[in-house]
Amino acid sequence: MSKSSTVTARERPVEEVATANAGGLTIHGETLVVHTEERIELVDLTNDVMEFVRRFSMREGLVSLWSMHTTCSLFINEFQTALLIDIKRFLEEMVARDADWLHNNPEHSDCDRMNADSHLRALLLGHNLTLQVSGGEVVLGQWQRILMAELDGPRARSLRIQIFGIS
């Protein structure tokens, strides 16, 4: 049984900026870097995503947001200090950091981050969001915010954002 994780290798790394146009359809992708300061931290990305979409004056379409990391999640919820504390507490209670996880055991794992809890918490939240664009803006409810969950920080996290639609 190997202690190592499988590496995912593209033939070429993801380019910083990539665009394609055909028959009125535009696809445009970029990388967004977010710096975190805590081990578990919830970051509000809503304004970044809204500004990205407005920049393209795309009328109708989709915008995809993808976390490039296994221990960094994306999800929708309300942004209120009290609720963010509840969410962090909930994640910590759902997955015990100090349980006897094999991923944290040097006999079975060559990962020295001891972050099994981060992987399992990410499992619950997921790694991507596919949002609608309509009337030139992201479709979101009044209390919905696009949140990133840093689950093993502090780190610099790369997110890929891609817009896809008709101008």
Add this chain to the structure above:
Amino acid sequence: MSKSSTVTARERPVEEVATANAGGLTIHGETLVVHTEERIELVDLTNDVMEFVRRFSMREGLVSLWSMHTTCSLFINEFQTALLIDIKRFLEEMVARDADWLHNNPEHSDCDRMNADSHLRALLLGHNLTLQVSGGEVVLGQWQRILMAELDGPRARSLRIQIFGIS
């Protein structure tokens, strides 16, 4: 520390109906309103989504379903009365309604709905689905149903549905 939640404001509200066409690609979005009667209720939206897709005679593409609320989720599962009762029980057991959540504490939160449990349950289920359309119909397995989880009803809930593809 603010007791309030951040509000998401588009420059214009989402329009009831929005369409764009270019080079054989069609994008069409609408709002669907669902009225619920219980605090926690599971609603089967499969027939609504199937009828929406059939209405556009779009051959291949995607259909995105988005809940406009933080405490109303969308997910896939089997629709059977016994299993729905199990799902509700599971959600109630995973997140205790009466735990000492800060979001329910007037000292820390100006939300008077006392619905921290609803926010945390929605975290587990997610707020959107992006389904495939093929041969003019939604791609779903024999036992798969598109379900909405009302987690803080009764309420009127808005869902946005957008179809995206080639006729």
Add this chain to the structure above:
Amino acid sequence: MSKSSTVTARERPVEEVATANAGGLTIHGETLVVHTEERIELVDLTNDVMEFVRRFSMREGLVSLWSMHTTCSLFINEFQTALLIDIKRFLEEMVARDADWLHNNPEHSDCDRMNADSHLRALLLGHNLTLQVSGGEVVLGQWQRILMAELDGPRARSLRIQIFGIS
């Protein structure tokens, strides 16, 4: 109260292969069958999805992966033997197989698979992924693998994979 589950019926079953082209946009879908050998099993589909995408020399776009089953999930995580054992243990601890679920009770359910736990575990992981394609390849981080969770095997599982974009 019916003991049966609602069946989802398309007018025609999903075709093995479906393609549409218009104005430089290509949409192509296929079915992928995965055979599992355990009741709970985690399968790495990354190479299959990467090869599918490379086959179409599509430059920018999206690729959607959809599990056609209620008890078979798709998610992103790291692929390491120790961590996979932790993920299985976590799913087993989060949802007790032998709790008194109604779906497993012949008085309330005509399902003879006794698999309420499988349905509830799938609820946590979800049934689909919508990934970005850029520069002709799937956008994934170095440690991200596309994983399928068999939650009620052994079975033959059908996944639908659809690519959508500009060549």
